[in-house]
Amino acid sequence: MRIPTCQTMILALSKDTIKVTQEQDVVFLKNRVKEVAVKIKMGLVNQTRLLTAASELVRNMMRYGGGGSCLIEVVSSGRSNGVRLTFTDKGQGIPDIEAAMRDGFSTGKSLGLGLPGTKRLVNEFSIKSKVGEGTTVTIVKWANG
Amino acid sequence: MLQKKKKNILELWMKNQLADEGLREDLISNDDLRAQSEELIDSLVTNLSSGNFTDLNSDEWSPVIEILGGIAITRARQGFSPRETGAFVFSLKEALLETLQKEIGDDTKALFTESMKINRLMDNLSVITFETFIKGREEVILRQTDEIAEISTPVIRVWDGILALPIIGTLDSARTQVVMESLLQEIVDTGSSIAILDISGVPAVDSLVAQHLIKTVSATRLMGAECIISGIRPEIAQTVVHLGIDLSNIVTKSTLASALQHAFKVMRLEVKKITPRTN
Numbered sequence: 001m002r003i004p005t006c007q008t009m010i011l012a013l014s015k016d017t018i019k020v021t022q023e024q025d026v027v028f029l030k031n032r033v034k035e036v037a038v039k040i041k042m043g044l045v046n047q048t049r050l051l052t053a054a055s056e057l058v059r060n061m062m063r064y065g066g067g068g069s070c071l072i073e074v075v076s077s078g079r080s081n082g083v084r085l086t087f088t089d090k091g092q093g094i095p096d097i098e099a100a101m102r103d104g105f106s107t108g109k110s111l112g113l114g115l116p117g118t119k120r121l122v123n124e125f126s127i128k129s130k131v132g133e134g135t136t137v138t139i140v141k142w143a144n145g
Numbered sequence: 146m147l148q149k150k151k152k153n154i155l156e157l158w159m160k161n162q163l164a165d166e167g168l169r170e171d172l173i174s175n176d177d178l179r180a181q182s183e184e185l186i187d188s189l190v191t192n193l194s195s196g197n198f199t200d201l202n203s204d205e206w207s208p209v210i211e212i213l214g215g216i217a218i219t220r221a222r223q224g225f226s227p228r229e230t231g232a233f234v235f236s237l238k239e240a241l242l243e244t245l246q247k248e249i250g251d252d253t254k255a256l257f258t259e260s261m262k263i264n265r266l267m268d269n270l271s272v273i274t275f276e277t278f279i280k281g282r283e284e285v286i287l288r289q290t291d292e293i294a295e296i297s298t299p300v301i302r303v304w305d306g307i308l309a310l311p312i313i314g315t316l317d318s319a320r321t322q323v324v325m326e327s328l329l330q331e332i333v334d335t336g337s338s339i340a341i342l343d344i345s346g347v348p349a350v351d352s353l354v355a356q357h358l359i360k361t362v363s364a365t366r367l368m369g370a371e372c373i374i375s376g377i378r379p380e381i382a383q384t385v386v387h388l389g390i391d392l393s394n395i396v397t398k399s400t401l402a403s404a405l406q407h408a409f410k411v412m413r414l415e416v417k418k419i420t421p422r423t424n
Contacts, residue, residue, distance in 0.1 A: 024290075027315065030348070048349055048380035049387065055315075055351040056388075103389055113352040117388035 012084070013074040021067040026058050029070055033085065036072055040081040042143040049121040050083060050141040056114040057087045057137050063108060065089025065135060075140065082123070082142035090134040097129055151190050154240050158182055161236035185212050185237075213270060214277040221281030234274050238267040298324050300331040307408045308337045309401065311376075313346030321357035325364055338370050339408045343401050345376030355390040362395050371396070371411065375404035 016036075018029050033054045037047045054070075061068045068089030075084045094100050101119065106112035115137075119125040124140035159179060188208045213234075220230045241263050249256045298320070301309045310328055314320075328340060342361065347354065358374060365372040375398040377385075385392065398404040409416060 023317065030315075045380040045383055048384050051349045052351045052384045052388065055349055056353075059351070059353055111352045111356050111390065113389050117352055117390075120387045120389065121384065 011076045013076055013081075016072045017069055018072065019067075019069045020058055020061060023062075026055075026062065029058055030054060032072060033083065036074060036083055037141075037143075040074055040083065040143050042083070042141070046141060046143065046145070050085075053118045053121040053139055053141070054085055056118045057085070057139070060114055060137075061087050061089045061091075061135075064094075065091030068134075077142075080142050080144055082140050082145065084138065084140045087137045088134065089136075093131040093133055093135055094127075094129040095131050097127060101127075151186060154190075154237075154244050155183060155186050157243055158186070158237050158240035161239055162233065181216055182237075185209070185216070188212055209270070210273055213274055217274045217277035218281040221278045222285065227275065227278060230274060230278050231271065234267065234271045238263065238271075241267070298327055300327050302331075302335055302337070303341070303405065304408070304414075306335075306337045306412060307339045307341065307405070308332065308335065309341045309343060309405075311343040311346060311401075315349075316347060316354045316357050318353075318357070321361065325361050328361065329364060329368055332365065332368050332370050339373065339411060340365050340370055341373045341375055341401065341404045341408065343376040343404070344374060344381075345378065345401070347376075347381075350381050350385055350390075352388055352390060355385065355388070355392065359392070359395070373398060373404045373407060375399070375401045 014036075016032065018025065018032060020026060020029055030051060034047065034051060037050055042050065058070065061070075066089065068087060068091070071084075071086040071088070073084040073086075075082050099105050100115050102112075103116050104112040106114075115127070118137075118139065122139040122141045123145045124138075126138045127135065128137075129135040159182060162178065162182070163175070192205055192209055216233070217230060220233075242260055245259050245263065246256065249259060298310070298312070301311070303309045308328070308331055310324065312320075312324065316324070328342075331337070332340060342358065344350070344358070350358075362372040362374070373396045374392070377397055377399055396407065398407060
């Protein structure tokens with residue numbers, strides 16, 4: 001039998017899904033993320049980075065995806081703990097991910113720093129998108145990474 | 146049948162309500178409670194005699210629902226707990242069932258059918274009560290949200306010609322609009338030449354917040370005033386750099402005090418400690 005290989009074994013310790021449809025849910029989501037980050041003893045700088053990243057992604061989800069949901073997980077890779085956030089929306093999707101990941105690219109009238117900036121703020125970043133079906137962004141921030 | 150027993154039911158209901166531990170005499174007087182109960186029973190019994198037990202969406206039921214909704218909303222505003230509001234409706238159900246039992250007596254089958262009808266009806270009414278109750282609470286919350294947005298953006302005149310604006314909480318588009326409007330208006334009213342935006346109360350600066358800040362600064366510049374951003378905490382500074390936001394053409398300071406100092410320098414003012422004159 002072949003065991004599927006993974007770059008690192010990441011174990012999910014706790015799960016929590018929050019639906020985001022209104023402006024008020026954004027604040028609620030950020031508070032939850034902060035709570036989880038404090039619980040795993042993440043440092044203040046990393047907390048702020050994670051919070052900012054979450055804020056960018058949830059804004060994108062509200063603006064371009066018409067709302068969606070966010071899965072908050074505490075993950076462990078053996079040595080250290082971290083927070084994994086998965087943002088899923090069923091919006092129009094991103095036609096050109098490569099362009100969207102470039103600094104200064106925006107289809108709206110924003111600074112165009114959301115996605116590339118978020119990638120710089122977190123440890124792991126992955127984005128999947130299908131035009132017409134929606135977008136999923138997953139980020140991981142380690143407590144001391 | 147229930148029509149005749151209306152008085153009975155009311156008495157029973159009132160007895161139930163008064164016996165309940167959750168009775169809030171501090172929030173509602175017994176007379177008011179009786180008046181509310183009587184009004185509801187009146188319209189309820191009128192409807193019961195019509196024989197329509199199931200379809201609450203029909204026109205006949207709208208007066209009952211209206212009365213119930215009105216009671217639920219006033220209770221939400223007066224600060225009743227959900228349990229206390231629920232007890233109001235549930236105790237009516239008990240009173241109805243008790244009366245039914247006395248009337249029908251030994252005929253178990255008939256008692257069961259009638260009880261089921263009443264049960265279903267009262268459950269529906271309870272759901273409606275709760276829906277309206279929560280709606281009433283939500284209205285209160287919405288009003289408070291509006292109020293918070295209003296009061297959280299004060300413009301302070303710290304010196305002749307220097308304005309300070311502490312921003313607390315997240316800056317979204319709506320708040321930026323309020324901040325910008327009140328700041329620009331105050332600049333005109335006081336003839337100030339320097340405005341300090343203090344963001345020590347902003348939990349995180351993401352690209353949208355930064356964009357809003359940049360816009361506010363440009364608008365202030367157009368009015369001929371200089372804008373300083375203060376209260377940038379170390380972790381905020383690091384995130385802003387990682388995000389790749391360029392704030393280099395804005396004067397930024399870490400504390401409100403240093404921003405004020407900078408403002409004094411620009412205005413050629415000096416703060417001096419008075420040394421007692423020695424003769």
